[in-house]
Amino acid sequence: MxxxxxxxxxxxxxxxxxxxxxxxxxxxxxxxxxxxxxxxxxxxxPPLPLREAMAEAVMAEGQAHLYGPVLGLPELRDTLAARIAAIYGAEVGSDQVAITSGCNQAFAAVAATLAGAGDNVILPLPWYFNHEMWLSIQGVEARALPTGDDLTPDPDAAAALIDDRTRAIVLVTPNNPTGTEYPDALMAAFRDLARSRGIALIVDETYRDFHGTDGAPHGLFADPDWDDTLIHLYSFSKAYRLTGHRVGALATSPTRLEQVEKFLDTVQICAPQLGQHAALWGMTHLASxxxxxxxxxxxxxxxxxxxxxxxxxxxxxxxxxxxxxxxxxxxxxxxxxxxxxxxxxxxxxxxxxxxxxxxxxxxxxxxxxxxxxxxxxxxxxxxxxxxxxxx
Known part of the structure; x- marks a missing residue:
């Protein structure tokens, strides 16, 4: 060997x-x-109507069997950008959104644009293990941020961990593994910290659709300059039961998406086309x-x-x-x-x-x-x- x-x-x-x-x-x-x-x-x-729509796409959508745009189907990017804008009361364009092969790939893609071997990324404890695993594989230190019994991270404690090799802070809310939902004020404090130190704030909202708060769970997108600091991750897998079809997404600046495109094209070229069609149908038909x-x-x-x-x-x-x-x-x-x-x-x-x-x-x-x-x-x-x- x-x-x-x-x-x-x-x-x-x-x-x-x-x-x-x-x-x-x-x-x-x-x-x-x-x-x-x-x-x-x-x-x-997935619910029967969605499976029927997927079956129809298999038979009728010839493009569903071919390579697609690296950053995702334009219709899905448009629809997701509009959905984010509607939820958060913000301005989000389709040129700030990309579709990935699951949310894990979204994290890997943005991490690749931020950090290389010898750099570090701050992860609150307990952390989502696949985030730490990807950083480890890349030779990037997962710098642990302890939390107390309320399981919420402290921005001041995070600030003490930042050095000249720190590239990002990662927040998962609702949290995996704890289920904890981080309040708006805490999210804003982390955004302000990240912006003041010139690093990124990655917010993974894979479970956003099951948040306990009605309406926008935070106000980060309301900042007109949100994409200079915030990188947002999302998954269609949990919302529409599409785990095996691997459809995730990210929102960030168009400049960063140019680098994300290199990563995606090298790793998988595009997210699975059938899964993207399913996510689009789900977003437009399954709100209730x-x-x-x-x-x-x-x-x-x-x-x-x-x-x-x-x-x-x-x-x-x-x-x-x-x-x-x-x-x-x-x-x-x-x-x-x-x-x-x-x-x-x-x-x-x-x-x-x-x-x-x-x-x-x-x-x-x-x-x-x-x-x-x-x-x-x-x-x-x-x-x-x-x-x-x-x-």
Whole structure:
């Protein structure tokens, strides 16, 4: 075998795949069918009208089978720009929007325009592991920004981490893994910090469609010069159940998009055409359906909060979007506890140790529960099973 890239070798293994190995190696309790709360992705198919529209596109849209524009279908870029402008009460042009192969690629693309080996990017803890993994692969330091029990990052603490190799601060809201929604004033404070220090503020709003606040979740786009600092990431996968079709997006300055285009053309040329057609149809036809899905997710969030209030020893630190993030009451570290949970109570969840650097002490007591695929009854069953765990 030839040489291996050391930065890739030293990057952690994909956490969801690791959890699936635990499942493959475990024997579930005979009276407890699997409760899989490990992955924040809907497993249900897209709604039938959307699938019918996709089938029609397969048959009738010849362009859906060919390379498309690197930055995305013009109609989808136009529609998304208008949607962002409408949500945030802002001016956003289609020349400030690009379509990517999922939101992970959107992050990778903008990170590639910002940082190279030896640079650093600030990630609040607990972080979304794929963000850290991409930076690691590129030789970019993921500079950890600790958070307190409220799981919100402190701009002053972030300012103390910035040096002459810092290229960006990343905020995910609603947060993955914690579900925490960052308030408008906090977002503005981070924007002001980033602008004053000449770095970028990357805001990943993959779960925006399930935000607990009606209307605009923040005012960053209302700034007429938003694109000199803000880089916005979004995903159609969660909104329209298109995870396998890989459709994400980003909004930034036209100048940065010129560099993004180089990255996308080199990696994949264009986002999957069928997925882009599906996202466009969803945006123009499924507003009422998506609003109903949001209310269902918010109801599940409330059910999770109520269930944890009745669960002795456990402390729910954050909840929102698809997530609950909790502190467990056991001496066992969360990575070992997560494997025990599969064997003893048939629950597959991800430990906090997957969402931070090695040795980060709080993570050993923390666990993420993703409730995208369990309803209120399933959440009650989850709490019941957690209550059966013993030290």
């Amino acid at each position: 030839g040489p291996l890239n050391p930065t890739l070798v030293h990057t952690q293994a994909p956490p969801v795949m690791e959890a699936r190995r635990w499942l493959a190696e475990a024997t579930l309790p005979p009276d407890m069918p699997l409760l899989n709360v490990s992955q924040a992705a809907p497993t249900a198919a 359906w998506l609003a109903e899905q949001r209310l269902e997710i918010l109801a599940r969030r409330d059910a999770l909060r109520a269930a944890f209030q009745r669960l002795p020893g456990w402390e729910l630190l954050g909840s929102g979007a698809y997530f609950g993030y909790a502190r467990h009451p056991f001496e066992t570290a969360s990575d070992a506890l997560a494997q025990r949970m599969v064997r003893e109570i048939g629950v597959l969840a991800l430990p906090g140790t997957m969402f931070g650097p090695n040795g980060h002490a709080p993570a050993a007591r923390e666990m993420r529960f993703a409730f995208a695929n369990i309803d209120a009854r399933g959440i009650a069953e989850l709490a019941d099973r957690l209550g059966r765990l013993r030290a």
